[in-house]
Amino acid sequence: MFRKYILTILALVGVGLGIVAALRSARTMVPTPMVSDAPTPPYQAFVAGAGLVEANTENIAIGTQLAGIVSQVYVKIGSPVAPGDPLFTIDDRAQRALVAQRQAAVLVAEPQVADAKYELKLAESLVPQGITVEVRDRDAFAVQKAEALLAQARADLKAAETDLERLTVRAPVAGQVLQLKIHPGEFAQVGVLAQPLILMGNVEPLAVRVDVDENDSWRVREGSPAVGYLRGNKEITTPLTYVRSEPYVIPKVSLTGAPGERVDTRVMQVIYSFPKGGLPIRPGQQMDVYIEASGKVGDRPAILRTTTVSNREPTAASR
């Protein structure tokens, strides 16, 4: 009996296996979730840009006018500074010695003026006694010369003092030290350096420099509101206040850092600002910025539409 039906049973098992295989093949892939959600902008039409956070004064790369070994640094990384606060001093011993020399020169010149004046006074008082006018005039010139020498010595002293003053570099604006790359004993170079000695700027409010592709730049109006999301966490977000658009469109700076990189596009830079407050956003970080745009993508801007209409009218009139 069993032998008779064995094939039928095997066949039923086979159909079952086929259905199992089909079910297994039909299983759909569960999408791998993202590690952090991509931000979704609150506007109907918008332009997306890549933002780089910076100080509202722009990041100021502090340089020095005179090269030399740094003897003292007055600030720490992150310390707040007021305009005119000293930042660092370049070794000024030679300059101080020069100042002392110049001071001595003034001290030498001063009695020479007094001496010449005394001679002149004496000569003038002796003119009635028969001293020649020539002698008196010579003494008068001697006074002028001594006074000129004194003035020169004082000017030299002033120059030396100014140079001494210039050896101490001071903060140009109120702000915060963002980077400190110079330490006592290091040589401070003159000129524009790839690695600035000190990077500082005002960080309240912070500014964000937004790169907008040149193809989209026409959609950004002046004063458009925008919203920024910190890279890596879309919960860290802030509304942005329009500051200005840079009038000059620049080649995009690529962040891959490969040598010999060629420019692939140009970007318009728009500056926005936002209060730092307690936000964990630091200068130098990247943000995804969405700027509210006027028209839909592909729309013709109003200015072009009117031009087209006015172009068409004369054709109709001529007919």
Added chain:
Amino acid sequence: MSFIALKMLFGDRAKYLGIVIGLTFASLLITQQSAIFAGMMTRTFSFLTDVALPDIWVVDPQVKYIDDIRPMQNTEVLRVRGVEGVQWAVPLYKGNLAVRRTDGTYQSCVVIGLDDETLMGGPPTMLVGKLSDLRRSGGVIVDITGAAGKLAHVRPDGTRVPLKVGDEMEINDNHAVVVGICKVTQTFQANPVIYTTYSSATSFAPSQRLLLSFVTVKAKPGQDLHALCRRIEKVTGLRAYTRDDFKMVTFLYYLRHTGMPINFLTAVALGFLVGVAISGQTFYNFTLDNLRYFGTLKAMGAKNGMLLRMILLQALVVGGVGYGLGVGAASGWGMLVGGRTQLAFRLPWHLLVVSAVAVLVICLSSAALSIRKVMKLEPAVVFRS
């Protein structure tokens, strides 16, 4: 009457087995070959199967299928983001890079660079480590097939030691550290798959002006995907495909430009012919052998319609048994072997139907011959011999 028909069928065991084996063989060959074909074709777009999150893929207009990568400008991501109806758009890098193995030989690997921020498009299954470990400097995640196979360390005695977390490797002369092991859907080229971040991938890749392979887009809820594709194309001048369209484009490309369809079609046709030849002939012989019983029945007054139903029943029973055995053997083999090796075996329910129809056609055409014979049968034949 059905009972007599079945008794007739099972009674002649040799013929019964002959017919069933023929049908089993046909159904096995048809199911198995088409399942392997389906499996291989699915692998051509396995990357699209794995990256299931985005709705739309934006590529260069010249791209013909998923592995045909023509890089674009990085700012295209920003432009696509600005299109109305786009919820998010993130970049994705895909490329073939040479990986130096510990024994000094090179292996070409598929390197996938995920957007640094969201790490969108990660592997479907992580076996060791977390996807977010990719944020470690130079971190890469290697798929298990590659880690245990082509990328494994080979000891001097020939044993293979799989790559593990913490191992170092050289991708295109750049240092990288394995931070995780994952499992991906097998790829068509069967190269090992290495996941990393977009910025790492672009620094691993040879210096090129353009590096962005895909912009992947998620539409806002309720968007018409095709309309959104057209909008993206209008704005950026690129080509936008929905996920299913891109799969279809890739599938059609392989269908048109490789010899695979004709290969498998030939095998399937062969299975069909073998089925017809063996089963058809045996079934006909079986009917001839039993002609006298049919004659007796006819003489006893059975109508032609009844005999027809009897033969059809016999055909359907052998068909059903043969089909079941064939499909079962194919599926069992597929699941058994496919689970252990890199065999491409995929059995959508459509194939079960196709194979059933094929077997049905074989049975009915065999039965048709026999029916003709029985219809023309004179009841007197019984008494002649």
